[in-house]
Amino acid sequence: MPLEFIRSLVREDLEFTDRFIVSQLQSNIPMIKEVIEYVLTCGGKRTRPMVLLLSARALNHRNQKHIDLAAVIELIHTATLLHDDVVDSSTLRRGHKTANIIWGNDTSVLVGDFLYSRAFQIVVDLKQSTVLDIFAKATPYIAEGEILQLVNCNNPDTTEQFYFDIIERKTAKLFEIAAQLGATLSTESQQEIESMRQYGLHLGLAYQLIDDALDYSQSADQTGKNVGQDIAEGKPTLPLIHAMQKSKGAELDLLRQAIQTGSSKNLANILEIIESTNAIKYTAATAKHHAMRAKQALSQIARSPYRQAMEMLSDFVVERTY
Secondary structure (H helix, E strand, C coil): CHHHHHHHHCHHHHHHHHHHHHHHCCCCCHHHHHHHHHHHCCCCCCHHHHHHHHHHHHCCCCCCHHHHHHHHHHHHHHHHHHHHHHHCCCCEECCEECHHHHHCHHHHHHHHHHHHHHHHHHHHHHCCHHHHHHHHHHHHHHHHHHHHHHHHCCCCCCCHHHHHHHHHHHHHHHHHHHHHHHHHHHCCCHHHHHHHHHHHHHHHHHHHHHHHHHHHHCCHHHHCCCCCHHHHCCCCCHHHHHHHHCCCHHHHHHHHHHHHHCCCCCHHHHHHHHHHCCHHHHHHHHHHHHHHHHHHHHHHCCCCHHHHHHHHHHHHHHHCCC
16 A cells, blocks of 8 residues: 555655654643644644655655654644634544544634644744745745635635635645655755645645545545535535636526535535536546646655655545545
């Protein structure tokens, strides 16, 4: 399995990263410990830290700073998940109940804040101004993506361009800085750093596009999330945007109304319209385009098993079913 091969190359690094995360999240407050342990043991592919570790290894990184930064990337990702689930009133993630369902919204938001704060503490402790600068610019950008998505909820007139503006911020940016930081730690070549940054950006776009396609094409057992969750939250993602562009009359009215009301009561009909307009195929093809661009960006990087694994990760991202 491709993911197993990719993971095997950085297995030791990933184990160090997990151990480092645990060591950095000590708290005298039992609830913080309880929530964090639950969230961190609920699975997750560790794709974002893996991108950073592979990026560093592909450019012959020699010390342990990539472990610290891989941990930071995972902490920021986990914090955003805690916050997202509150905003979206989600009940299921990775096949488990969300933290907000178990402990309530207040606890989820505050523990997310704790993770963010801890992540920045680790970055500051590294005492590398370039790294700090990348994080300082990226985190508000990511937050803007979440806010843009919130503002855009229940808006059936969303354009593809606006959708891409949202996902570039809320998802692709973290992939982008993961790859960029791995390179920044390992080389002074601006060309190599920029190549890795481009790789991360396009990988992240592909990842989110497939996520949005899976929302309408896979069962909760496969994805670990409720089917049609995006429509229930009034989120006009690319499958819906494309379906609306290709629909008219009663079908278009049904899609628009579903987005405006945030209702999945006509989910069976909506899924039929999405199927008949080839919206999933269109979204998957768009994802493949960005995965190809991610691989092309690696052409500036010397061949190695790590570069090969990054290319394979681009394929995995678009072929996954979960």
